[in-house]
Amino acid sequence: MESPQDIPAVQELVRAQSRIRVRGGGSKSALAAEANVSLAGLSGMVQYDASEFTFTALAGTPVREVAEQLARHGQYLPFEPPLADDGATLGGTVAAGLSGSARYRYGGVRDFLLGVRLVDGRGELVRGGGNVVKNVAGFDLPKLMVGSLGRFGVVVELSFKVFPAPERTSTILAEFGHLDTAMAAVDRMATSPFDLMCLDVEPPNRLWIRIGGIGDALHARLARLTSLLEMSDARIGMFADDAEIWQDVSQFRWARENANLVKIPLVPSEVPRLEARIARWNGEVTRRYGVGGTVAYLAWSEPTVREGLESTLAAAHRSSLALWGDWPDPRLGPSTDNAMSDRLAAALDPQGKFAIAAAVAAPPGS
Amino acid sequence: MPFNELLSDLAALYPSDRLLTAAAQIMPYESDGLTAFRGRPSGVVLPVTADEVVETVRLCHRHDVPFMARGSGTSLSGGSVPVPDGLVIGLNRLNRILRYDPLHRVAVVEPGVINLRVSEHVAADGLYYAPDPSSGPVCTIGGNVAFNSGGVHCLKYGMTANHVLGLKCVLPDGEVVTLGGESLETVGPDLIGMFAGSEGLFGIALEITLRLLPRPEVYRTFLAAYDTLSAAGDAVSMVVASGLLPGAMEIMDRLAIDAAEAAVNAGYPADAQAVFLVELEGPREEVAAEEVRLMKLLDDSGATEIRVAKDDAERLTFWKGRKSAFSAVGRLSPDFIVQDGVVPRSRLGEALGEIERLSQEFGIRVANVFHAGDGNLHPLIMYDGRVAGALENAERLAGEILRLCIRMGGSITGEHGVGLEKRAYLGEMYEAADTRTMFAIRDAIDPKSLANRGKMLPDAEAPALASHGAHPLEQQGVISRM
Numbered sequence: 001m002e003s004p005q006d007i008p009a010v011q012e013l014v015r016a017q018s019r020i021r022v023r024g025g026g027s028k029s030a031l032a033a034e035a036n037v038s039l040a041g042l043s044g045m046v047q048y049d050a051s052e053f054t055f056t057a058l059a060g061t062p063v064r065e066v067a068e069q070l071a072r073h074g075q076y077l078p079f080e081p082p083l084a085d086d087g088a089t090l091g092g093t094v095a096a097g098l099s100g101s102a103r104y105r106y107g108g109v110r111d112f113l114l115g116v117r118l119v120d121g122r123g124e125l126v127r128g129g130g131n132v133v134k135n136v137a138g139f140d141l142p143k144l145m146v147g148s149l150g151r152f153g154v155v156v157e158l159s160f161k162v163f164p165a166p167e168r169t170s171t172i173l174a175e176f177g178h179l180d181t182a183m184a185a186v187d188r189m190a191t192s193p194f195d196l197m198c199l200d201v202e203p204p205n206r207l208w209i210r211i212g213g214i215g216d217a218l219h220a221r222l223a224r225l226t227s228l229l230e231m232s233d234a235r236i237g238m239f240a241d242d243a244e245i246w247q248d249v250s251q252f253r254w255a256r257e258n259a260n261l262v263k264i265p266l267v268p269s270e271v272p273r274l275e276a277r278i279a280r281w282n283g284e285v286t287r288r289y290g291v292g293g294t295v296a297y298l299a300w301s302e303p304t305v306r307e308g309l310e311s312t313l314a315a316a317h318r319s320s321l322a323l324w325g326d327w328p329d330p331r332l333g334p335s336t337d338n339a340m341s342d343r344l345a346a347a348l349d350p351q352g353k354f355a356i357a358a359a360v361a362a363p364p365g366s
Numbered sequence: 367m368p369f370n371e372l373l374s375d376l377a378a379l380y381p382s383d384r385l386l387t388a389a390a391q392i393m394p395y396e397s398d399g400l401t402a403f404r405g406r407p408s409g410v411v412l413p414v415t416a417d418e419v420v421e422t423v424r425l426c427h428r429h430d431v432p433f434m435a436r437g438s439g440t441s442l443s444g445g446s447v448p449v450p451d452g453l454v455i456g457l458n459r460l461n462r463i464l465r466y467d468p469l470h471r472v473a474v475v476e477p478g479v480i481n482l483r484v485s486e487h488v489a490a491d492g493l494y495y496a497p498d499p500s501s502g503p504v505c506t507i508g509g510n511v512a513f514n515s516g517g518v519h520c521l522k523y524g525m526t527a528n529h530v531l532g533l534k535c536v537l538p539d540g541e542v543v544t545l546g547g548e549s550l551e552t553v554g555p556d557l558i559g560m561f562a563g564s565e566g567l568f569g570i571a572l573e574i575t576l577r578l579l580p581r582p583e584v585y586r587t588f589l590a591a592y593d594t595l596s597a598a599g600d601a602v603s604m605v606v607a608s609g610l611l612p613g614a615m616e617i618m619d620r621l622a623i624d625a626a627e628a629a630v631n632a633g634y635p636a637d638a639q640a641v642f643l644v645e646l647e648g649p650r651e652e653v654a655a656e657e658v659r660l661m662k663l664l665d666d667s668g669a670t671e672i673r674v675a676k677d678d679a680e681r682l683t684f685w686k687g688r689k690s691a692f693s694a695v696g697r698l699s700p701d702f703i704v705q706d707g708v709v710p711r712s713r714l715g716e717a718l719g720e721i722e723r724l725s726q727e728f729g730i731r732v733a734n735v736f737h738a739g740d741g742n743l744h745p746l747i748m749y750d751g752r753v754a755g756a757l758e759n760a761e762r763l764a765g766e767i768l769r770l771c772i773r774m775g776g777s778i779t780g781e782h783g784v785g786l787e788k789r790a791y792l793g794e795m796y797e798a799a800d801t802r803t804m805f806a807i808r809d810a811i812d813p814k815s816l817a818n819r820g821k822m823l824p825d826a827e828a829p830a831l832a833s834h835g836a837h838p839l840e841q842q843g844v845i846s847r848m
Contacts, residue, residue: 051607051712074609097552110556111528126803127796132708134740135777136514136525136563137784137795138822139804143527143559147552164609187469191492193583195648213648217655224651265551267470295551321553336554338543340568340811344560347810348803 005041007156015123020353022150025087030322030330056159059091076165078106082250091155097147100250101198104291110146115159121349131159149356152348166212171242174207174234185232190292201289255299260325268293277312329357369408372429386410395454398439398446403786407448412456416572424540432819435570437506443785449819457508471578472548477508477571493578496523500689511571514563516781518614521739527562532575538812565783566818568811582647586657587681590669591638595619598640599715601667602738613647615739622691622733629694632687635671691735699748703764707771708780711741728763742780789824
């Protein structure tokens with residue numbers, strides 16, 4: 001494993017090697033498996049001016065470090081990057097395209113990334129975007145990096161915008177008689193102007209709802225929200241001290257016992273159908289639906305589940321991503337590659353150095 | 367002639383009333399919202415189906431004829447000035463809302479759908495489409511996607527790209543790709559984000575899946591007047607530092623206020639040197655609590671007058687002055703150029719001081735209206751196109767303002783795009799390796815450089831700069847330049 005300590009060293013590596021797969025903190029084991037370069041050494045804040053509400057940091061910077069610095073100024077990354085306690089880095093979060101439950105309110109990692117510097121397949125250092133909050137000059141390379149799994153280059157530096165953190169937060173746990181009533185409540189919440197931070201579904205029948213804002217207003221907002229939920233016969237629990245609840249969600253604490261974790265984007269109406277399909281694995285698969293039922297996270301250990309899941313994804317035309325586990329290729333279901341991504345890869349990586357799960361194995365000793 | 371060969375193929379595809387080649391028919395397509403540029407296409411087609419668009423692109427590719435997709439032609443960067451001797455593909459007739467799902471808050475639309483029509487279509491369900499460029503009543507979603515258009519609410523809600531979930535598009539060689547889907551979440555590279563803002567260089571969006579938001583329960587709109595522009599700028603910094611996140615924050619200087627008053631009589635304070643508009647929005651309890659803080663803050667900021675819109679009608683009046691400021695400048699000057707460079711928010715005051723200095727140095731009046739919350743300037747550079755050299759002089763001043771934005775670590779464009787107008791400055795904002803990469807990307811997507819050739823990347827001959835007065839729609843106050 002190579003471990004460059006500065007940007008020129010990354011360029012050097014890319015020029016010298018025929019194959020480059022990068023890892024950050026290794027918090028998403030399925031994505032770090034084939035890595036031969038670690039960016040852990042490329043870490044630290046490059047620029048943070050709290051009055052600008054933007055920062056620039058090296059790609060290997062742990063998101064936890066960033067969150068701590070931002071918190072000192074009452075600021076936060078509103079998409080709350082997951083797996084911070086496992087050492088998730090900014091670069092890894094962008095490459096995986098991973099956002100937390102709070103992306104429900106203001107958007108995901110794609111919506112907060114302003115600029116990148118990356119080393120392309122020729123070893124050239126290229127900048128895309130900028131570090132001001134608004135910029136449409138040139139192609140939007142930063143967005144292309146989101147979810148790209150390193151296919152287009154080695155991202156070495158990133159700029160984000162941040163928001164003021166909510167003064168106080170509070171969480172409601174609503175327990176319904178059945179998944180269908182819970183999902184109906186999701187639809188009602190999602191079309192309401194309640195301005196929720198998080199709206200997660202915990203099967204079979206629970207909703208986790210978080211709101212944040214000015215302390216003085218929180219009580220009245222909660223009262224209105226609970227009365228609406230009670231109309232759908234939900235049993236309500238309230239958590240004023242909710243930081244740990246969401247930290248656990250961010251860490252996928254509910255899935256920790258399992259070897260495999262997979263992310264499946266979907267629409268809320270597919271949740272009951274997916275639940276029905278999962279039922280045949282007799283409780284082997286634990287799961288949670290985040291962001292108003294627009295993403296499913298499935299976790300399991302039993303090896304036989306994998307095959308069934310792959311055919312389920314193919315049948316449902318759902319491209320997915322493995323986050324934990326040992327997979328020959330973490331990209332599951334129908335391929336997201338198309339003529340546009342192929343051409344972009346040819347432009348940025350003409351020799352195919354960054355190809356994901358290439359047929360050739362990583363060189364020995366890496 | 368490749369165009370003549372293309373023409374005979376197009377004649378088989380289009381009836382004569384949708385294939386325009388006569389000079390008088392083509393003339394309306396020669397320019398866009400940036401009227402200083404014109405280009406004469408060889409023809410214009412008006413497809414009514416996505417299949418016709420795809421087939422047209424394929425034919426252009428076969429015959430090596432450059433093409434440009436056009437919506438309502440409101441681009442302010444010359445982005446929809448035709449490629450000379452190329453084909454214009456007018457998309458206004460592709461204006462159907464194909465699907466609307468209120469429960470899951472998505473609408474699938476064709477590219478010719480008017481921006482504001484989306485919000486109107488979904489309003490009954492308490493939803494709206496957030497991006498609100500000032501040209502919203504006429505500009506199209508396809509154009510918004512091509513230029514990643516902004517508006518006054520970007521601070522909190524982002525640009526067009528942040529509200530597009532899925533795209534079906536035709537690449538410049540006629541290959542059709544589907545990007546994204548209907549979910550907020552995705553896996554795979556964010557190709558939608560890459561396509562949005564590519565200024566037509568990656569092809570044409572055929573179907574666009576938009577994310578809709580619940581309309582905020584309450585809006586509270588404030589107008590604060592200041593004795594100096596810098597005091598208004600300081601007020602913005604105070605609001606930002608306070609932890610409040612308003613939906614919009616806008617500043618107008620004296621000259622812009624004069625123009626707005628002359629045009630729409632918004633009733634802005636008569637003696638103020640600057641007006642600061644700020645809008646809170648959200649659940650009613652939250653907005654009520656925020657309002658208390660904002661009022662105290664504005665009181666402490668040295669405002670000479672503070673007004674709160676008492677109802678929706680007054681709120682719209684506040685905004686009307688702001689949104690019409692640009693067309694209103696036509697009352698102060700026969701011609702003007704508007705730029706949309708961005709500076710770091712904390713350096714707004716410095717940037718405005720420098721623009722004032724440049725204005726004096728060039729002897730050219732500059733009015734300022736800007737999205738203060740995100741450092742997005744909009745200097746209106748006034749000139750008289752009938753005076754020899756006046757346009758060129760105004761363009762030089764505009765260029766100096768762009769360089770100022772670059773020096774301060776900002777951007778040459780926050781929302782209008784590079785288009786034709788700012789191509790020369792792209793290479794000043796980015797390093798050589800960065801622009802080389804942009805060319806490599808364009809060449810890989812479109813090796814023949816057929817799609818909107820000559821925009822964004824400075825590699826083709828630009829149509830000549832010439833003064834033509836304001837856009838007809840702008841003269842009528844229908845569109846404005848933000």
